[in-house]
Amino acid sequence: MIEKIHLAIIQEVEKQGSLTAASEVLHVTQPALSHSIKKLEQQLGIEIWSREGRQLRLTQAGQYLLAVSNRVLPQLQLAQERLQQFAQGERGTLRIGMECHPCYQWLLKVVSPYLDQWPDVDVDVKQKFQFGGIGALFGYDIDLLVTPDPLFKPGLQFEPVFDYEQVLVVASDHPLAQHDHVEPAMLSDEILITYPVAPERLDIYADFLTPAGIAPRRHKTIETTDIMLQMVASRRGVAALPRWLIEEYASKIDVAPVRLGDKGLFKKIYLGARVDDLATDYLRAFIQMAQAKSLANSGNT
Incomplete structure (x- = not known):
């Protein structure tokens, strides 16, 4: 059975470049790490890595598991963070990615009243996702994307703001x-x-x-x-x-x-989100506040 530790090992070995470095990051001994993957290979009847001298290279099956790791681990991390927030009586954190450089000033005008109305929700702006917002949405790295260039893909919804x-x-x-x-x-x-x-x-x-x-x-x-x-x-x-x-x-x-x-x-500015998250009240409220704020200022934009 594939477990979270298997995905973490595959991801870290690829990221760090060696079993030794990965074991240090994961706080697992190298023999235990190797044994875990070897056992998984035996269970699945496939090889995850092939050895070329001292180098490890992912096989086709390993590449597939790496893609799964990159997709699933951020979702598990997000789920853990959200559950911890619920346990502590918090609503959560709204993570906003920016693909529109000059929109930062506009965003500040929305964030201020939003924080007043939602005191148990934090807001985090991810500037580093300016050029990869769609991937960040699918990867659960952000919850909302501010963009002038929406990509209408299944699982995502873009709302025009102004x-x-x-x-x-x-x-x-x-x-x-x-x-x-x-x-x-x-x-x-x-x-x-x-x-x-x-x-x-x-x-x-x-x-x-x-x-x-x-x-x-x-x-x-x-x-x-x-x-x-x-x-x-x-x-x-x-x-x-x-x-x-x-x-x-x-x-x-x-x-x-x-x-x-x-x-x-x-042009238009859009707010993009995962369709499944649109039922989240504080996320939906942010979109509505952004639209209302922009409508109120439409004579000045």
Whole structure:
């Protein structure tokens, strides 16, 4: 019978690279670890590892069990944490993953009243899942995903939260600031500053520049919104960000928004969750509060 320890051993050996290192992490002696796996192999009638000199390589069956381990162990860990929280009288922790860099400021406006209304629920924001949110949802590493690019897969549900316009951000004294809108060719001599995301996943490329066959003179990445806008204000480049965000910064940083194309570039922000978790009252409440907050501010977004 496959037990949790078997899955943990397979996962750690693959992660650590050796039985010795895995045994130290799992606090199990190496002979006991080897015996446990050998017994499992005998029971199943398969080999999990093949030896190449002193190296262990997972067989096809071992690779399958590794995939099972990576999927099942996080769920078991989450179940244990939730049960401990219930035993201690807590509701739980709502873990939110961010795939939308500039949405952090928006998120703070929702989190504050949410914490007031749900005092027995903690909120944890996982910034490291900005670029792998769907996998994080399936892997039970997060409970909600903030994203402008939902992937509608079985087992997941995405709720629209708010609409926004993506605009070009330039210094107030930049020549482009005098235009009602910009066309792709007008950016061919500009330095484009973006968050560290693959170009094909950036709206400014996917929905504006690439279809026109245009590329900026140079592409530079910056992780933080404040530094990005300071660079733009200093005429070190231009950026593409939500209009609502630029309107919030307008009084602090000397930048201006310019429409992308004569019709503008409009997007939606979604909250994604596992379908099975939508019955969780505090998770559903967060989605509803986010939608209500955005609806109340729709005139300013």
